[in-house]
Amino acid sequence: MLNSVRLFFVVMVLLFMGSLCRAQSVSFALKTSPSINFDFNTVQKYVSGITVMNVCELNIEAVGAQWDLYVGASTTVPGLWDVNSVYAIGGAIPSINIMQLQFRNASNTSQVPTFFPIQDILTPTYIIGTALAPDAAINCPATGTNQAGDYMVSTGCYKFNVDMKVIPGLGLQSGSYSMRIDYILVQDL
């Protein structure tokens, strides 16, 4: 009986230690999830587009884990904006790739350094890492930094500012449209 109690006690201690050993996490800190509206009410805006800088900040806390960051659009019909209402008869429903994103930080660690067209979340764009796992370890401040770190300690590598640009051009159907942009931070397993 005494041996059984001892055995149970030792096993529990080992389990507790095991959980301590794998104290890992990846998370966004200070989430903002802002909503933003692009209002195209002049021909000039249609042709030149609308750019909004610093739409949101992504603050990354990765504790003891290598990580990937990717982004994509979630819509009802993959590849097309969701239609709220239409104002005209003719024209095409806009595709999501008229929306362009740019990820910036002080160390330029984004693998996609300029504006790029967004894709559906099923085929996302990787800002850090790749779909393959695990990726090679890259330390701050190199491009593609994916090692554990904290935005408060290494702001240049773990804090991203996201800019958005939409250039609809002419010929789309007038109306109100929407989409959700998903930013996914995931452990690189």
Add this chain to the structure above:
Amino acid sequence: MKQLIAIVFVGALLLGVSQKASAQLSDEEYNYVTMDLRGILNLTMTTNPQVDFSFKTIQEYQQGITRFNSTQLEVDATLAWDLFVYANTDTWTQVEAYSTNGNAALPAEILELRSSVDNSAFTAENFSAFTSLKGLTNSGVAAGVPAAATQFLAGAVGTTGTNDSYAPGTASANPATNRFRIDMRMVPGVPATFPNSTVAMAAPDYAQAGYYYLELVYSLVEDL
């Protein structure tokens, strides 16, 4: 001793299992984006809106007066569009008479228009060559809505998809289709019967000397 080995083995096994069973860590953040695409139709007249014809000599009466590029119009549109033109009245409005002879009711059709944009591929009556401008009644326009008889500078009456409209675009990028240079001509003749007019004047069939004006309406509409 055997118990110790068993304890270590079981512990190591559980530790390994617990690590293998841990899920991939992840977190997500979202932006909700809305986009408002307004329908825009911009019609800009880049020239003086008033065009004057002053007939002071017999030669001007006989040969007429032609005002080249008297009106320039530019269209910027985010929608498929049509552009039509008509006179806002059936006859010219007399401001002042210089004589007691002649007819003061000059039909709108004595004014001829020609457009630099060839719209002859469309079914509507157009201005590829000098053509009498229809007055309000003859144009068929009612409450600003065109009809089959309406004269079009671009497009025709009808709906999208049947080759009856011009594509969205800007004047700067599409000068051949979105920038109109309109010539105007009037030939009174002697006596001033305006022989080119498609509507003849009532008796007496010559114009009363005087000062007249006519308002033209250029209407840019979505292709409905």
